[in-house]
Amino acid sequence: MKRREFIKGSAILGVSIVAPRLLKGNSGLFEANSERKIYRILNADKTTVGTLPILRAFAGDHLDYVSPYVLFDEFGPVNLAPKNKPLRVNAHPHAGIVPTTYFLSGSGHHKDSLNFDFQIGKGDFMMFSSGKGAIHMEETGQKLYDDGGLYHGFQIWLNMPAKYKFTDPATHVHNEKKMGSIETKNYSAKVVLGELFGAKSQIELLSPAFYYHITMKAGCKLEIPTDPTHNAFAYLVKGNLEVEGQKELKPNQVALYQRDESMISLFSKDGAELLLLGGQPLNEPVFSYGPFVMNTEDEIRKCIQDYNSGKMGDPELVNAISAK
Secondary structure, X not given: OOHHHHHHOOOOOOOEEEOOEEOOOOOOOOOOOOEOOEEEEEXXXXXXXXXXXXXXXXXXXXXXXXXOEEEEEEEEEEEEOOOOXXXXXXXXXXXXXXXXXXEEEOEEEEEEOOOOEEEEEOOOEEEEEOOOOEEEEEEEOHHHHHHOEEEEEEEEEEEOOHHHOOOOOEEEEEOHHHOEEEEOOOEEEEEEEOEEOOEEOOOOOOOOEEEEEEEEOOOEEEEEEXXXXXXXXXXXXXXOEEEHHHEEEOOOEEEEEOOOOOEEEEEEOOOEEEEEEEEOOOOOOOEEEOXXXXXXXXXXXXXXXXXXXXXXXXXXXXXXXXXX
16 A cells, blocks of 8 residues: 555545434423533434444534534444454554544554554553654554454544644553543533542543543433633433533534533433533644644645655555464
């Protein structure tokens, strides 16, 4: 695979907008004066990256409402039989962003040009801080190959502030011990990034952001406080969810919230699993070309030149399969 061929084949694409569906009957929420209003609801669209089936909620668009995040993919869920050929994304570059990977089920194999080669699994959170550029390969992991099972999780890209775009790349994997945790009779939450109700993640960030994995039981009402100057969006993984304005959020839809208010109000009649993310908008120019996200067109050209000249690493070495 030629280097330029991969870049041209990895363009960021938009997704579809849907009209909000209103719930019938009485609302399960109380109207609050400080409640955030929903700007727009989006459908996640099916696509593939390499041989991985994914649902893409947004990609390079709606940045005024999702920054500092720039791309949101749900991979799977898909059931794999033991000894099946791994689902795989061959070696590809990144620069200027932090692709994060979070596993709900199954396992993954990551290998990169920084000499990292490891397995990650359920509950793990990987950050591939690409900086000035590096290459990685992703595929389903050894445990799934040996035993089969469900492969399911998220790859969500965090944009890097301009002053960090050309720092040295790095790879970090964090387990659940680094994350905050909340358990109540009505809901549970994992604070992957940021802080919620006193539960705080220990994972360091380049700019303020939050990432909550929330499971609500039937009849649960939640009011989530946020910084009114920060962006926020909710993605429903499964179940049913009522959001602001008696709107219904369906599985695989994302609700983008307006700023200027604090509280995000949620209600689930039958139970729900969702991600709630957001953070401080970077308010910087964004130029993207496939896996490169920079602040100027000249910086994109430099990324392409660096990749083609081999400064980000050798795709053939990264693609080489490790001994089992």
